Amino acid sequence: MALNPDIEASVIQGCTKGDRSSQYTLYNGYKTYLYGICMRYARNADEAADMLQEGFYLILRDIGKFTGNSALKTWMSRVMVNSCLMHIRKFRKIQFSTLETDQLERIDCSEDVFSKKDRADAIIHLIRKLPTSYQTVFNMRAMEGYSFREISEQLNQNEATLRSHYLRARQQLQNFLAKEFKGNE
Amino acid sequence: MNKNNNIEDFFNASMEQFDGVPPASVWDKVEKKLDKKPPFFKTPLFWTGLILAGLIASGIYFYIDSSQERINILMGENEELKSQKGEMEMQLTECNYRSLEAERLLDSYSALQQEKEQKKKTEKKNTPKIKKEEPIEKSAESLSQEYNIYKEIHPTPNLQQLPKVTPQIIETKTDSNLYLDEDGLIIQEETKTEFKVFSIIDTTSNNLEFEVEGVQPDLTPKFVPKTKEWFQKQKDKLKKLKRNRNEEE
Numbered sequence: 031m032a033l034n035p036d037i038e039a040s041v042i043q044g045c046t047k048g049d050r051s052s053q054y055t056l057y058n059g060y061k062t063y064l065y066g067i068c069m070r071y072a073r074n075a076d077e078a079a080d081m082l083q084e085g086f087y088l089i090l091r092d093i094g095k096f097t098g099n100s101a102l103k104t105w106m107s108r109v110m111v112n113s114c115l116m117h118i119r120k121f122r123k124i125q126f127s128t129l130e131t132d133q134l135e136r137i138d139c140s141e142d143v144f145s146k147k148d149r150a151d152a153i154i155h156l157i158r159k160l161p162t163s164y165q166t167v168f169n170m171r172a173m174e175g176y177s178f179r180e181i182s183e184q185l186n187q188n189e190a191t192l193r194s195h196y197l198r199a200r201q202q203l204q205n206f207l208a209k210e211f212k213g214n215e
Numbered sequence: 216m217n218k219n220n221n222i223e224d225f226f227n228a229s230m231e232q233f234d235g236v237p238p239a240s241v242w243d244k245v246e247k248k249l250d251k252k253p254p255f256f257k258t259p260l261f262w263t264g265l266i267l268a269g270l271i272a273s274g275i276y277f278y279i280d281s282s283q284e285r286i287n288i289l290m291g292e293n294e295e296l297k298s299q300k301g302e303m304e305m306q307l308t309e310c311n312y313r314s315l316e317a318e319r320l321l322d323s324y325s326a327l328q329q330e331k332e333q334k335k336k337t338e339k340k341n342t343p344k345i346k347k348e349e350p351i352e353k354s355a356e357s358l359s360q361e362y363n364i365y366k367e368i369h370p371t372p373n374l375q376q377l378p379k380v381t382p383q384i385i386e387t388k389t390d391s392n393l394y395l396d397e398d399g400l401i402i403q404e405e406t407k408t409e410f411k412v413f414s415i416i417d418t419t420s421n422n423l424e425f426e427v428e429g430v431q432p433d434l435t436p437k438f439v440p441k442t443k444e445w446f447q448k449q450k451d452k453l454k455k456l457k458r459n460r461n462e463e464e
Contacts, residue, residue, distance in 0.1 A: 053249070057242055066233040082237050083244045090249060150233035153226050172223040173230065200222060207222075 033059040038102055045093045053090050060103065061086075064110050069154045070169050071114035073122075085113030111174055115166070115184060124163050126187050126195065156206045164199035171196050361453050397432060 033041060033055070041059075044052025065082050072078035089109050096105050118124060157165055166185070170176040171192075178189045178196075185192070255261050429437045 048249075050246070050249075054242070057245070061237050061241075062234060065235055065237040066230055069233070069235060070230070079238050079241050083241045083248075086241070087245050087248045090245070149229040150231075150235075153229040154233075157226075172226055203222060203226075 033102075042093060042096065042102065045090060056090070057086060060106055063103065064106065066150070066154075067107060067110050067174075068114060070157050070173060071111070071118065071166065073158060077117075077121075081114050081117050082110075084117060085110040088113050107174065111170070112184075118162065118166065122162055124166060124185065125161075126163050126185075126191050156203055159206060160199050160202060163195055164202065167192055167195045168199040168203070172200075361450070361457070364453055364456065365449060398429060 037055070038059075041052045041055050045056055061082070064085065065078065068078040068081040068085065069075070072081055089106050092109065096102065157168065160168065167181060170181045170184070171178070176184070178192050181187075181192050182189045431437050
């Protein structure tokens with residue numbers, strides 16, 4: 031659920047002035063979308079709730095800095111991802127072990143693996159199974175669409191390591207999917 | 216079953232269907248955080264106050280520092296003035312001492328003067344008055360007598376008694392001839408003669424009343440009586456002799 035563009039402008043204006051109803055409208059409009067992001071980066075629902083709370087506070091605090099060059103949703107997702115990364119750095123340790131870059135081929139996967147109702151939860155469940163470093167890199171690259179250079183700047187790691195982590199994560203997810211698929215069969 | 220979709224697209228498509236709702240406590244916490252006043256040290260008032268306090272403190276510090284410096288300068292000046300005062304006091308005492316000494320000397324001088332004056336007065340009283348001698352007019356006879364006496368005392372010198380002048384040949388010149396004229400000047404001639412130079416030995420002895428004026432053509436010294444002053448002295452001597460004779464008579 032996204033806000034109507036006309037309403038969005040007035041809501042941004044209200045949030046800039048600190049109007050509580052506008053702030054709540056904004057929260058209500060994007061809480062599911064932002065919560066989804068947090069769910070992917072978090073280890074459980076409680077951590078996701080904490081991440082959402084911290085991230086949304088930052089959104090409301092810095093909404094005056096939103097210039098309108100990008101869509102509000104994109105800007106908010108960036109802030110939320112940054113907040114999630116801050117949270118992970120604060121409460122978890124991201125370990126990047128040196129791995130050899132595996133030249134894995136892209137593997138197709140079937141949409142019929144899960145029922146439509148449970149698919150998102152199943153995806154989140156699979157992602158959470160990955161180690162923190164894999165989870166973070168996969169989320170940033172595959173879900174948010176960050177380039178490896180951007181991820182490298184954010185996580186302060188060289189691109190080769192990140193690439194290898196991404197491929198490993200991808201391979202592991204593939205394995206998970208295969209297991210789940212077999213289980214469902 | 217669409218086998219062309221890759222894993223990234225599959226995951227993204229799956230996440231679009233996410234409809235999870237965050238717990239209500241999230242908004243409550245956000246609201247609480249929004250209502251929470253920022254800590255005092257994060258407010259602009261705090262920073263403004265801090266800057267002002269810093270400025271005031273630095274101002275006070277510099278004021279104290281400058282005043283301390285001023286005090287130090289004044290203290291230094293005071294010390295210098297004290298030393299100058301001490302020097303001036305020393306000079307003053309020296310001046311006072313000198314003035315006292317001068318007064319003492321002046322007193323003693325005036326006392327001496329008074330003593331001298333008194334002595335003079337007493338001497339004047341004691342000594343009889345003497346008449347001044349009147350100048351004696353000399354006659355022609357007396358003068359001739361004086362001259363005779365003078366002659367007796369100072370006979371005309373004999374030339375043979377006078378020291379000899381020995382010509383000495385110093386150099387012989389073949390191309391020119393030099394000789395002395397009557398006035399004793401050296402004259403150069405073209406003839407080839409010997410050049411003679413002479414010296415006079417001890418011609419101005421004190422026991423002689425003549426002095427060498429020049430050289431005669433025969434290369435002997437030319438004697439002249441001594442100066443008028445000398446004669447005046449002799450006259451005075453004669454006068455004295457005469458007076459003594461008169462007194463003896």
